[in-house]
Each structure stands twice: as C-alpha cells, then as structure tokens.
Amino acid sequence: MLEALSQDWNTGNHSSLISIGTHGLYISASGQDRKPGEPIVLLMQGMGSTIDEWIKVKRSVEQFARWVQYDRSGFGKSEDYPSPPEKITxxxxxxxxxxxxxxxxxxxxxxxICHSWGGMTSREFIHLRPKEVVGIVFLDASTETSIALSYNQPFVMAVNGNLDFIESTDISQKHKLSDEEWKAVLTEQRRPRHQRTEGAEGNGAKEGPVSIIEKKQLERQILGNHPVSVLRANTPKDIKNMMEAGIAAGNGTEEDIKQYKELVDKWGLSDHEGQSRLLGLSSLARYSYTAENCHNVQMTDPELVVDEIKWIWAMWWSSGGSMHW
Structure with missing residues (x-):
C-alpha cells in the first residue's frame, strides 16, 4: 500500500491505495506535468458522491493542469472504516x-473544486492548510446557513419515501456521460456499503455549520486575495421533482406535503443568500447562476464547471503565481 511513496505524483499518471493509519484511501493524479510552484486541481466531491461522476470534468482539466482526486472512506475504490461510524462529519x-x-x-x-457538501468539507480543509489553498470553485455548495442541510427533516423523508433521486429527477436524461460511464455511477450509488456510508455522512452533516461558524472564516477573509468562484445551480427544480414524485406515489400526510412545499418555495432565495456569502472568503471573487442545470452540474454541463476552474487558473497565473495575504 505504501509503495506509492516512491512515486512522483507531479508527473505522469498514478493511482494507489494509501494508508491513513486505520485503512487505505484511493487517490489518483493525472494530467499535465506539474511545474515548480504550480497548483494542483484537487477534487472534493459532495455527499455520497464519488470520482466516477467527474470523468468529463477531469478529462478537460487534464488538458491544462494537474488533477488529483480521491474517494472518501467507504466509497469507490477506498476501504471502509475498520468499524463504520454512525456519523461522518x-x-x-x-x-x-x-x-x-x-x-x-x-x-x-x-x-x-468542491461540490455540494464538499463546500463544507473544503472549508474545514482550508482551516487545516490555509496557506496552501490558492483558489477554489464552489459548485452549488452547501454553506453554514444552507437550507440543504435540513433536507433530512421528517416531513421530507416521509414524502420522499423510498424514491430514488436519480430516477425522480432529470439527471438520467441530461447527463453527458457515456453509457459505460453512467453505468459506473449507478453501480457505485447502489452498493449497500455506499448507501450506508452516505447515510453516515448525512447523520454528521448537521455538525458542519457549527464547526464552520466557530472558525469565523468570512470575518477573517480567510483566502485573502486568492480567487473564489461561486457557481449556483437550479437545485430547487430537483427538490420540486422529488416532492412531486413522492406526492404521486401517495407518500406523506397532508401536513408533510404542506411543509415540503414551503421548503421548496424558500429554497431558491435561501440558496442564493447562503452561497453569495461565500464571496466574502476572498477580495477576488465572482458569482454566477445556471438556471438550465440542476444540482449535479458536473454531469449535465461539465464544461461550465471547467470554465470556472479555468478562470481561477487564469487569475492565479495573471498574478505571476504570487498572490499574497
């Protein structure tokens, strides 16, 4: 497992299972050979999401940068926790x-580049390595005020029932993956261990906002003048589709449905307000919105995501790679 330590992760294509002490995590590096001091594009995907979903984005970024991706514990090619926890924070x-x-x-x-719940995990990572993060793309990211983090409320779960998110939204029709790539996404999503781990992440999600608020990253403009891109998607459309599918299936009580509708009605404004606040992490930031794409933009419009990465990349290079604090 640790034979990977002899690899030069800055050049060529490499992948390995690396020990983190208790178990191994799968990591891979690919794309352009890295020049001294040049950033690596590091993927931090969303809750219950694996690297399979990012294949189109990865291929495009590899044309101009170094790409590193990994699967979190219990997902994809990574190993499980020795004793799977009830919650993962x-x-x-x-x-x-x-x-x-x-x-x-x-x-x-x-x-x-972070997506959804990755918006929270990435900010915890920034806390650990504040001087090493020189730019970030928040893709429809969760925040400390995100309404999405309350999505596991009883009335939502009652109406959703056993509905499959993929089957109840339009992602299966709009994704840009090949048949083989899409099959890989579905196969991983439906593995029992994947679903167990995703459940543990959901159980731990409510602790995220408290931890982030305590760090006062917005008040301290933690990223200085390093570029930040915030790309918000039309997630309320996904949520509305789920709600309507649940109602059609006869799920939930009248009160459950009433509360669900209220949640859908306020989701868009709440999302806009929460994600806009991310601009405060840096003095160099931009915000954009895609009405045509729902939550999983990395699969439905990968080049839109790549454009934001390219903007960060260009801002870093235009500074001569010498942005300061």
Missing part, C-alpha cells in the same frame, strides 16, 4: 484528506 473528512496528502507526499498549492 466535515471535520473527519478534512482530517483524513490532510493525512492522505501528507502520507502520499503530495504538497500544495491546491486549487480546489
């Missing part, structure tokens, strides 16, 4: 990534 995820990169001897600087 954002702090746990960030610490494991920190250990993984240290043990693999992969150093910053890092340009992070």
């Amino acid at each position: 954002t702090v746990m995820v960030a610490r494991e990534l920190d250990i993984l990169l240290t043990n693999a001897q992969i150093d910053g600087p890092f340009l992070i």
Whole structure:
C-alpha cells in the first residue's frame, strides 16, 4: 500500500491505495506535468458522491493542469472504516484528506473544486492548510446557513419515501456521460456499503455549520486575495421533482406535503443568500447562476464547471503565481 511513496505524483499518471493509519484511501493524479510552484486541481466531491461522476470534468482539466482526486472512506475504490461510524462529519473528512496528502507526499498549492457538501468539507480543509489553498470553485455548495442541510427533516423523508433521486429527477436524461460511464455511477450509488456510508455522512452533516461558524472564516477573509468562484445551480427544480414524485406515489400526510412545499418555495432565495456569502472568503471573487442545470452540474454541463476552474487558473497565473495575504 505504501509503495506509492516512491512515486512522483507531479508527473505522469498514478493511482494507489494509501494508508491513513486505520485503512487505505484511493487517490489518483493525472494530467499535465506539474511545474515548480504550480497548483494542483484537487477534487472534493459532495455527499455520497464519488470520482466516477467527474470523468468529463477531469478529462478537460487534464488538458491544462494537474488533477488529483480521491474517494472518501467507504466509497469507490477506498476501504471502509475498520468499524463504520454512525456519523461522518466535515471535520473527519478534512482530517483524513490532510493525512492522505501528507502520507502520499503530495504538497500544495491546491486549487480546489468542491461540490455540494464538499463546500463544507473544503472549508474545514482550508482551516487545516490555509496557506496552501490558492483558489477554489464552489459548485452549488452547501454553506453554514444552507437550507440543504435540513433536507433530512421528517416531513421530507416521509414524502420522499423510498424514491430514488436519480430516477425522480432529470439527471438520467441530461447527463453527458457515456453509457459505460453512467453505468459506473449507478453501480457505485447502489452498493449497500455506499448507501450506508452516505447515510453516515448525512447523520454528521448537521455538525458542519457549527464547526464552520466557530472558525469565523468570512470575518477573517480567510483566502485573502486568492480567487473564489461561486457557481449556483437550479437545485430547487430537483427538490420540486422529488416532492412531486413522492406526492404521486401517495407518500406523506397532508401536513408533510404542506411543509415540503414551503421548503421548496424558500429554497431558491435561501440558496442564493447562503452561497453569495461565500464571496466574502476572498477580495477576488465572482458569482454566477445556471438556471438550465440542476444540482449535479458536473454531469449535465461539465464544461461550465471547467470554465470556472479555468478562470481561477487564469487569475492565479495573471498574478505571476504570487498572490499574497
């Protein structure tokens, strides 16, 4: 497992299972050979999400940058916890990534692309390595005020029932993956251990906002003048589709449905307000919105995501790679 320590992760294509002490995490590096001091594009995916969903984004980024991705504990090619926990928190995820990169001897600087719950885990990672993150793309990211973190409320679960998110939304029709790539996503999503681990992440999600608020990252403008891109998606459409599918299936009481509708009605404004606040992490930041794409933009419009990474990349290079604090 630790034979990977002899690899040069800055050049060529490499992948390995790296020990973080208790178990191994799968990590891979690919794309352009890294020049001295150049950032690595580091993927931090959302809750219950694996690297399979990012294949299109990865291929495009590899044309101009170095790409590093990994599967969190209990997902994809990574190993399970020796004793699977009932809850996995954002702090746990960030610490494991920190250990993984240290043990693999992969150093910053890092340009992070994060999605959904990755918006929270990435900020915990920034707390651990504030001087090594030189840019970040927040893709429809969860925040400390995100309404999405309350999505596991009893009335939502009652109406959703046993509905499959993929089957109840339009992602299966709109994704840009090949048949083989899409099959890989579905196969991983439906593995019992994947679903168990995703449940543990959901159980730990409510602790994330408290931890982030305590760190006062917005008040301290933690990223200085390093570029930040915030790309918000039309997630309320996904949520409305789920609600309507649940109602059609006869799930939930009248009160459950009433509360669900109220949640859908306020989701968009809440999302806008929460994600807009992320601009306060840096003096160099931009915000955009895609009405055409729902939550999983990395699969439905991968080039839109790549454009934001390219903007961060260009801002870093235009500074001569010497942005300061």
